[in-house]
Amino acid sequence: MSNKVLGIVNFEDPTASVEGLGDYRPIPAFGFLGRYRVIDFVLSNMTNSGISDIQVYCKEKPRSLIEHLGTGQHYNINSKRGNLHILNGEKKPISDVYNHDVNNFMQNMEFIEESDKGYVVVAPSYFIYQIDFGQVLESHINSGDDITLLYKATDNAKEEFIGCETVQFDETKKVIGFEKNRGKYKNRNISLECYIMSRKLFIDLVKRAAATSSLYWFKDILREVINEYTIRGYAVKSYVACINSLKTYFKANMEMANLSNAKTIFKKDWPIHTMTNDSPPTHFYPGCIVKGSAIANGCFIEGTVENSVLCRNVTVKKGAVVKNSVVLPGAYISENAQLDHVVVDKYAIIHHVKKLEGTDDEPVYVKRRDRI
Amino acid sequence: MRQNNVVAMILAGGRGSRLLDLTKKVAKPAVYFGGKYRIIDFPLSNCANSDISVVGVLTQYESVILNSYVAHDHRWGLDTKDGGVFVLPPMETDANGFNLYRGTADAIAQNIDFLDQMDPDYVLILSGDHIYKMNYDKMLKVHKEKQADATIAVLGVPLKEASRFGIMNTNDEDVIIEFEEKPAKPKSNLASMGIYIFTYKTLRKYLVEDMKKEDSNHDFGKDIIPAYLNDNKKLVAYRFKGYWKDVGTIDSLWEANMDLLDPNNELDLSDSGWKIYTEDVNVLPQYIGENATIDNAYINQGCVVDGTVKNSVIFTNARIAEGAKVIDSVIMPNAVIGKNATVTRCIVAEGVEIKEGVSVGKKDSEHIELVAKKVVE
Numbered sequence: 196m197s198n199k200v201l202g203i204v205n206f207e208d209p210t211a212s213v214e215g216l217g218d219y220r221p222i223p224a225f226g227f228l229g230r231y232r233v234i235d236f237v238l239s240n241m242t243n244s245g246i247s248d249i250q251v252y253c254k255e256k257p258r259s260l261i262e263h264l265g266t267g268q269h270y271n272i273n274s275k276r277g278n279l280h281i282l283n284g285e286k287k288p289i290s291d292v293y294n295h296d297v298n299n300f301m302q303n304m305e306f307i308e309e310s311d312k313g314y315v316v317v318a319p320s321y322f323i324y325q326i327d328f329g330q331v332l333e334s335h336i337n338s339g340d341d342i343t344l345l346y347k348a349t350d351n352a353k354e355e356f357i358g359c360e361t362v363q364f365d366e367t368k369k370v371i372g373f374e375k376n377r378g379k380y381k382n383r384n385i386s387l388e389c390y391i392m393s394r395k396l397f398i399d400l401v402k403r404a405a406a407t408s409s410l411y412w413f414k415d416i417l418r419e420v421i422n423e424y425t426i427r428g429y430a431v432k433s434y435v436a437c438i439n440s441l442k443t444y445f446k447a448n449m450e451m452a453n454l455s456n457a458k459t460i461f462k463k464d465w466p467i468h469t470m471t472n473d474s475p476p477t478h479f480y481p482g483c484i485v486k487g488s489a490i491a492n493g494c495f496i497e498g499t500v501e502n503s504v505l506c507r508n509v510t511v512k513k514g515a516v517v518k519n520s521v522v523l524p525g526a527y528i529s530e531n532a533q534l535d536h537v538v539v540d541k542y543a544i545i546h547h548v549k550k551l552e553g554t555d556d557e558p559v560y561v562k563r564r565d566r567i
Numbered sequence: 568m569r570q571n572n573v574v575a576m577i578l579a580g581g582r583g584s585r586l587l588d589l590t591k592k593v594a595k596p597a598v599y600f601g602g603k604y605r606i607i608d609f610p611l612s613n614c615a616n617s618d619i620s621v622v623g624v625l626t627q628y629e630s631v632i633l634n635s636y637v638a639h640d641h642r643w644g645l646d647t648k649d650g651g652v653f654v655l656p657p658m659e660t661d662a663n664g665f666n667l668y669r670g671t672a673d674a675i676a677q678n679i680d681f682l683d684q685m686d687p688d689y690v691l692i693l694s695g696d697h698i699y700k701m702n703y704d705k706m707l708k709v710h711k712e713k714q715a716d717a718t719i720a721v722l723g724v725p726l727k728e729a730s731r732f733g734i735m736n737t738n739d740e741d742v743i744i745e746f747e748e749k750p751a752k753p754k755s756n757l758a759s760m761g762i763y764i765f766t767y768k769t770l771r772k773y774l775v776e777d778m779k780k781e782d783s784n785h786d787f788g789k790d791i792i793p794a795y796l797n798d799n800k801k802l803v804a805y806r807f808k809g810y811w812k813d814v815g816t817i818d819s820l821w822e823a824n825m826d827l828l829d830p831n832n833e834l835d836l837s838d839s840g841w842k843i844y845t846e847d848v849n850v851l852p853q854y855i856g857e858n859a860t861i862d863n864a865y866i867n868q869g870c871v872v873d874g875t876v877k878n879s880v881i882f883t884n885a886r887i888a889e890g891a892k893v894i895d896s897v898i899m900p901n902a903v904i905g906k907n908a909t910v911t912r913c914i915v916a917e918g919v920e921i922k923e924g925v926s927v928g929k930k931d932s933e934h935i936e937l938v939a940k941k942v943v944e
Contacts, residue, residue: 228851230851230852454854454856454871457854466849467849468849471847473843473845473847475601475603475843476836476866476867476868476880477865477866477867478828478830478837478864478865479861479862479863479864479866480863481862481863482862483861483862485855485859485861486856486857486858487855489852489855490852490854490855490866491853491868492852492867492868493837495837500855504852508837
């Protein structure tokens with residue numbers, strides 16, 4: 196059934212802004228949980244669901260994303276019968292406010308129009324969750340609704356998913372309103388900004404959005420048509436994270452360092468595909484202390500690592516202590532450095548006797564290739 | 568035209584019977600090594616890193632897993648348009664019916680059609696059994712410079728051990744003047760590594776002739792090299808320095824794994840300039856639990872460690888449950904060490920489960936114990 200679907204991987208709007216990390220690459224290309232990138236989750240959801248025609252729209256700095264996505268072969272996309280299009284928006288940089296999804300869709304409209312798929316799954320790449328789109332599509336077709344929207348019910352909206360869109364439903368789960376989550380209420384339904392609809396309706400809505408305002412995002416036009424079209428909610432049961440700030444990036448990594456949380460997304464028969472780096476296994480030296488952590492390959496650990504996520508090829512020297520931290524690939528934590536609640540970007544070098552301490556709400560960020 | 572016009576042929580048909588149950592269902596080249604690799608990853612990665620784009624893999628014994636494993640040539644970056652990994656098992660022919668490979672030389676000879684189709688100037692013969700890193704391109708340069716008919720890679724071994732190897736006696740210019748198979752009184756310590764570069768045109772002639780000989784072993788060391796020497800062909804020794812290991816026994820396979828725990832080990836798998844590529848298994852990073860103790864270990868992704876691991880190598884997706892102790896051991900993929908179980912000086916084979924509370928292996932054992940079946944008590 197999913198071979199009737201065109202997958203469209205969308206990008207986040209500017210309210211998602213990740214301090215530091217976001218200066219170097221778009222959110223989908225962020226390293227996550229040691230060996231993944233954020234975009235691996237949405238793409239794996241699509242390819243595992245049998246979607247083999249996928250367009251990835253990117254907003255900015257596409258280099259790291261393009262490198263990571265490659266031909267799509269490692270996501271199980273067939274090299275002949277499948278397709279991975281990486282599509283850029285603006286021909287020339289005009290202004291940030293025009294760099295939105297509708298503009299990007301309009302500029303690449305010919306590729307959407309020439310698709311032979313009956314349906315589209317539109318999903319942004321900054322959410323992490325597990326869903327079988329095949330089941331969603333089946334439910335969508337059976338319901339006869341115009342649009343099916345994925346949501347996550349949370350009882351902690353005061354703390355989590357700040358800045359995300361919330362959805363109001365009537366008693367039949369029909370969408371009757373959207374509102375930004377400003378953390379005022381406990382119980383909220385969070386929109387995952389993932390929509391299933393016919394390709395024809397998608398094209399109509401994109402064109403209508405573009406004609407209405409040159410500043411409209413796709414979600415702006417949806418807000419306007421809730422009375423015209425039936426948009427119904429479909430609940431996602433897995434763990435859900437939205438990577439829209441340094442705090443949420445940090446928190447999601449920390450939560451995934453707990454194996455029972457991770458298992459709600461990493462299921463048997465549901466591989467999360469990523470690009471391999473061919474790093475050797477991780478080397479734990481005599482005298483190291485490692486507890487409660489998720490660790491990728493290629494690391495050298497002589498010191499202490501607790502409740503942390505280490506990406507590949509990270510070095511932790513003797514006497515160094517890394518606690519409650521996320522360390523990105525190739526970073527070097529030298530002798531006796533003390534880290535607590537820190538996000539260390541790629542290839543950063545932290546020299547000895549330096550203590551860095553952040554909090555859950557405000558983790559310290561160490562820049563890419565920085566030397567401290 | 569391909570870059571260096573050499574075709575590599577990896578001899579991967581051997582059983583490796585001294586590896587006991589580890590090679591019951593797979594040929595020796597498919598045996599696991601080093602936390603995430605199979606032995607054949609080494610010659611394949613060496614080929615890829617040496618810019619060799621056509622690699623034939625000659626399989627015979629228990630070849631189901633090996634054939635499908637190497638056929639995924641993209642794993643080693645060998646999936647170029649004009650190259651690839653070609654699986655070459657024995658075949659049925661019109662002239663001779665179905666033939667097994669009778670020896671190393673016969674295996675190549677039976678694939679002369681493949682080589683003719685590839686039309687190489689040089690053929691590189693490799694073994695799929697050895698763990699080492701080597702730049703074959705450098706060896707090829709020497710072969711060309713010295714205008715050799717054949718170049719043989721040699722390794723300096725301790726003289727007292729030389730009688731276990733095929734020994735090359737050379738003149739001052741590393742030209743081989745004599746070859747002795749396992750000599751009682753070795754005259755040199757240069758052991759053949761089973762790595763040969765041949766100029767194909769000449770080799771082809773010798774192979775065709777050797778096929779016809781009834782009394783031949785159809786072996787490079789026993790037949791082809793002596794025939795070359797007999798005809799005064801130019802054979803050159805290429806001296807290799809570095810880590811090289813033939814992991815023929817359970818003890819030596821264990822030792823080679825333990826070598827990786829030495830921070831200064833010569834093999835250096837973390838050298839990004841000469842990566843060893845392997846299957847990309849879709850698994851999580853490794854999870855080290857709250858109560859785990861890890862002291863001197865080499866652990867691959869997908870493992871979940873809640874117990875104690877000391878001086879050990881732990882392969883993809885192995886589970887070490889709470890209270891379990893793994894000491895001086897090698898735990899292969901998907902093995903499960905149950906709660907409070909103890910494993911000492913063992914190789915635990917792929918997927919084997921050691922039940923809760925059970926103890927296997929001994930601290931002072933002379934040999935390493937292979938645990939290849941589920942252990943309940």
